Amino acid sequence: MTAPLHEERRGTTGARLPDTQQGMRRRNLSRVMHSVAAHGPLSRATVASQIGLTRAAVSTLVEELIRAGLLDELGPERPGRVGRPGSALAVSGRGPVGIGAEVGVDHLAVCAVDLRGEIRARTVRQVSNHHRAPELVLQELSAMVERLSSEARQAGLSPAGLAVAVPGLVTRDSLTVVRAPNLGWRDVDLGPLLPSLTPLTVDNEANFGALAELWLGAGTPEDFLHVSAEIGIGAALVVDGRLLRGAQGFAGELGHVPVHPEGPSCPCGGRGCLEQYAGEAAVLRAAGLDAGEGRVSLLAGRAAEGDAEVRRALRGAGTALGIALTGAVNLLDPRAVVLGGALSRLAPWLMPSLEEELAGRTAGRACGVTVSALGPDGPLLGAAHSVVRSVLDDPMAAVAGTGGG
Amino acid sequence: MTAPLHEERRGTTGARLPDTQQGMRRRNLSRVMHSVAAHGPLSRATVASQIGLTRAAVSTLVEELIRAGLLDELGPERPGRVGRPGSALAVSGRGPVGIGAEVGVDHLAVCAVDLRGEIRARTVRQVSNHHRAPELVLQELSAMVERLSSEARQAGLSPAGLAVAVPGLVTRDSLTVVRAPNLGWRDVDLGPLLPSLTPLTVDNEANFGALAELWLGAGTPEDFLHVSAEIGIGAALVVDGRLLRGAQGFAGELGHVPVHPEGPSCPCGGRGCLEQYAGEAAVLRAAGLDAGEGRVSLLAGRAAEGDAEVRRALRGAGTALGIALTGAVNLLDPRAVVLGGALSRLAPWLMPSLEEELAGRTAGRACGVTVSALGPDGPLLGAAHSVVRSVLDDPMAAVAGTGGG
Numbered sequence: 043m044t045a046p047l048h049e050e051r052r053g054t055t056g057a058r059l060p061d062t063q064q065g066m067r068r069r070n071l072s073r074v075m076h077s078v079a080a081h082g083p084l085s086r087a088t089v090a091s092q093i094g095l096t097r098a099a100v101s102t103l104v105e106e107l108i109r110a111g112l113l114d115e116l117g118p119e120r121p122g123r124v125g126r127p128g129s130a131l132a133v134s135g136r137g138p139v140g141i142g143a144e145v146g147v148d149h150l151a152v153c154a155v156d157l158r159g160e161i162r163a164r165t166v167r168q169v170s171n172h173h174r175a176p177e178l179v180l181q182e183l184s185a186m187v188e189r190l191s192s193e194a195r196q197a198g199l200s201p202a203g204l205a206v207a208v209p210g211l212v213t214r215d216s217l218t219v220v221r222a223p224n225l226g227w228r229d230v231d232l233g234p235l236l237p238s239l240t241p242l243t244v245d246n247e248a249n250f251g252a253l254a255e256l257w258l259g260a261g262t263p264e265d266f267l268h269v270s271a272e273i274g275i276g277a278a279l280v281v282d283g284r285l286l287r288g289a290q291g292f293a294g295e296l297g298h299v300p301v302h303p304e305g306p307s308c309p310c311g312g313r314g315c316l317e318q319y320a321g322e323a324a325v326l327r328a329a330g331l332d333a334g335e336g337r338v339s340l341l342a343g344r345a346a347e348g349d350a351e352v353r354r355a356l357r358g359a360g361t362a363l364g365i366a367l368t369g370a371v372n373l374l375d376p377r378a379v380v381l382g383g384a385l386s387r388l389a390p391w392l393m394p395s396l397e398e399e400l401a402g403r404t405a406g407r408a409c410g411v412t413v414s415a416l417g418p419d420g421p422l423l424g425a426a427h428s429v430v431r432s433v434l435d436d437p438m439a440a441v442a443g444t445g446g447g
Numbered sequence: 448m449t450a451p452l453h454e455e456r457r458g459t460t461g462a463r464l465p466d467t468q469q470g471m472r473r474r475n476l477s478r479v480m481h482s483v484a485a486h487g488p489l490s491r492a493t494v495a496s497q498i499g500l501t502r503a504a505v506s507t508l509v510e511e512l513i514r515a516g517l518l519d520e521l522g523p524e525r526p527g528r529v530g531r532p533g534s535a536l537a538v539s540g541r542g543p544v545g546i547g548a549e550v551g552v553d554h555l556a557v558c559a560v561d562l563r564g565e566i567r568a569r570t571v572r573q574v575s576n577h578h579r580a581p582e583l584v585l586q587e588l589s590a591m592v593e594r595l596s597s598e599a600r601q602a603g604l605s606p607a608g609l610a611v612a613v614p615g616l617v618t619r620d621s622l623t624v625v626r627a628p629n630l631g632w633r634d635v636d637l638g639p640l641l642p643s644l645t646p647l648t649v650d651n652e653a654n655f656g657a658l659a660e661l662w663l664g665a666g667t668p669e670d671f672l673h674v675s676a677e678i679g680i681g682a683a684l685v686v687d688g689r690l691l692r693g694a695q696g697f698a699g700e701l702g703h704v705p706v707h708p709e710g711p712s713c714p715c716g717g718r719g720c721l722e723q724y725a726g727e728a729a730v731l732r733a734a735g736l737d738a739g740e741g742r743v744s745l746l747a748g749r750a751a752e753g754d755a756e757v758r759r760a761l762r763g764a765g766t767a768l769g770i771a772l773t774g775a776v777n778l779l780d781p782r783a784v785v786l787g788g789a790l791s792r793l794a795p796w797l798m799p800s801l802e803e804e805l806a807g808r809t810a811g812r813a814c815g816v817t818v819s820a821l822g823p824d825g826p827l828l829g830a831a832h833s834v835v836r837s838v839l840d841d842p843m844a845a846v847a848g849t850g851g852g
Contacts, residue, residue, distance in 0.1 A: 303770045403716065
């Protein structure tokens with residue numbers, strides 16, 4: 043049988059463009075870069091067989107990428123490795139770096155990642171951004187980005203774009219934060235408040251966290267639901283290796299799935315939403331603890347010490363998560379659910395009741411629950427890597443564009 | 448800002464293939480066919496500007512498609528229409544037809560649709576397939592397909608593939624029905640039981656219904672959740688004009704989203720699933736009516752006559768649908784929810800409580816609820832059109848392949 047091609051092809055940026063020689067060359071340069079980045083060092087012959095082009099075609103593409111400083115030739119012989127002759131190619135550690143930035147409720151972070159995926163610089167500053175004016179927060183963040191970019195340039199690297207993770211809803215294909223309750227922001231266009239690096243993207247931290255899991259996680263499937271939490275509960279769905287953003291960019295609001303439809307009112311306007319049972323405030327209340335900073339560490343610490351109240355509160359949160367995830371698994375049929383962010387730290391006490399609830403309600407579904415190894419670093423790394431991948435996607439444009447940032 | 452290209456490009460069948468001259472030509476032939484099919488009759492110049500190729504390139508492609516009998520030239524002048532000179536092109540009404548078939552709980556249907564989207568033949572047979580052996584059902588269906596195909600060939604048409612809609616879960620990219628509770632089928636491979644037309648696909652009726660809505664619905668957006676019901680409740684999500692199938696092919700099981708987590712047990716293993724409140728059996732029970740055939744017509748008739756019990760039962764079903772859809776809208780952020788199948792006939796009495804519940808719980812989300820105009824014809828038309836679109840996607844392969852079916 044044949045899968046209907048049209049479905050795969052619609053909605054594809056590449057395929058909507060006309061197929062021209064120039065477009066074909068651009069896509070093939072990208073294929074060479076992705077192949078070497080994912081599996082390098084590689085010989086030209088191996089690249090050719092991986093991407094299905096002739097060795098002659100690959101050699102021409104490789105020469106162009108070497109001249110642009112994007113690929114390095116490691117020399118004709120690599121000792122200690124058996125294989126066909128021919129010099130090995132590697133992605134260059136000089137040249138473009140992706141800049142990732144994160145606005146957290148109680149921190150700001152910036153990092154630079156090169157085309158090899160190595161973190162070349164990183165700055166984190168603890169600061170409470172709760173109800174702090176966006177102008178002040180972004181002034182501080184921009185200064186951190188400028189300093190890191192300038193250091194990167196001095197080290198011979200070229201900042202090739204900036205991606206910013208925020209804990210809120212971001213309108214699709216825009217730089218506008220529609221709602222970030224934990225920052226107290228509403229309808230803020232971050233564009234004018236950020237350094238003019240190109241490309242410039244702003245996205246929800248749950249989305250970048252999920253992309254980090256997809257790109258960097260060990261053995262992560264291409265279809266999964268990534269659930270994360272800082273103060274609210276967010277989720278992001280990856281389908282066939284692509285993020286599902288939703289029509290407005292607001293997909294993944296697991297925190298507002300009804301768990302008990304007649305339950306307590308939620309600031310979203312609904313009743314009995316998951317956040318009313320498994321959000322940070324609800325868990326602290328159930329455990330008899332006050333709200334405040336560093337509460338996730340407190341909960342994890344108390345639970346590890348055997349505090350019965352805290353363990354009971356986390357067990358209840360796990361049950362509520364299991365009910366909400368039952369709906370998500372029935373609707374989305376992901377290969378796996380991955381718990382990230384704060385949930386990854388609380389997983390030991392959430393998982394038993396969560397898995398019991400989910401397994402009992404979704405018999406016959408092959409959906410496992412795993413814990414992210416990236417933890418709280420996910421969103422920042424996802425942001426930086428999204429810039430790196432945009433360079434791999436159109437390498438010559440990135441080279442032409444650098445220096446102007 | 449730039450959308451990250453890699454996301455769009457991954458998971459794309461076309462883009463995973465190497466970019467070769469042959470592949471480029473194949474895709475451009477498809478673009479010409481899609482352009483004329485969607486907007487024809489069109490001049491070569493208009494096609495060229497629509498798909499972004501030169502007029503010379505388009506002329507070469509058009510000649511090939513005319514020679515293959517897939518496009519018709521309507522002549523140099525079209526009276527009554529102002530426009531640039533040049534003969535108009537139309538998709539041929541001879542040549543390939545897509546065969547769609549449907550296994551319903553109480554009927555079998557087959558139809559043939561040509562490349563212009565016109566239904567050229569159609570057969571429907573009322574027969575109860577409830578707990579009837581798959582071999583017998585498919586023997587009868589296959590005979591209907593063979594007869595229709597043979598009539599099509601006598602009329603100069605070429606059956607270019609068969610797609611079969613079934614009321615059950617179908618493993619992704621397979622011909623295997625894993626579970627069809629209303630037919631009583633489990634793990635049935637339909638491949639050996641169907642005529643050997645190529646391509647041959649089997650899919651859930653909710654999926655084909657949603658595709659019909661996407662392709663044939665007036666003003667349907669490219670991001671929507673299609674909810675349909677026959678005896679169970681199914682849904683299908685279309686994202687950026689593509690069907691979301693799920694890792695195993697089981698996405699869209701809205702009927703098993705928990706509505707009241709401590710509610711009645713469901714055969715799926717869960718408790719308080721939507722089907723326990725809004726499925727046909729639950730609504731009949733709430734209205735004090737017996738189960739049996741033609742119950743949707745009975746409910747619609749009684750509700751129209753003002754039967755208070757029936758109206759109350761449908762109001763309750765609408766509330767439950769609203770709660771389950773709140774979860775779906777929060778997770779998926781569709782542009783619209785479309786009620787199809789049996790739900791479209793009951794919509795007048797479901798909608799008020801459904802919309803009240805959904806709007807109250809999802810304030811600030813721009814997601815409307817509409818009723819499908821295709822009604823119960825959706826799955827059959829979606830199946831036939833899926834074959835037609837596979838011809839438009841790779842027109843020369845379809846021409847090379849016909850005659851062998």
